[in-house]
Amino acid sequence: MTLWMLIGFAAITAFAFRALPFAFKNTTALTRTEGSFYRFVSYSAQAMLGVIIYDTAFARLDGPSLMQQFQILDALKLLLLVGTFVVVARTRKILPGFFASLLIYVLAFVYLNN
Incomplete structure (x- = not known):
């Protein structure tokens, strides 16, 4: 093809x-x-x-490549995606879960890169 x-x-x-x-x-x-x-x-x-x-x-990485290059920030991303899914499924509101996850990610990113 x-x-x-x-x-x-x-x-x-x-x-x-x-x-x-x-x-x-x-x-x-x-x-x-x-x-x-x-x-x-x-x-x-x-x-x-x-x-x-x-x-x-995950920057368009396939599964095996992601597992080879897996970092603590990737684990946080997975946890935040699952957490956001659970929050949105329970509350039926997208923005609070999104903003809470975004805030957690930005704080973790700044902490891990400084």
């Missing part, structure tokens, strides 16, 4: 997952929030967000 085929496939699938809900907006597939189609579309968006967060947090 060439690079352009990969880019094209990624663009088509990203567009499809964003356009599919509009194409089926009046059908029962999306009006039933407990249905499998509705969950599939919402999970795909969450998975894309997870990829973006992982790439940002």
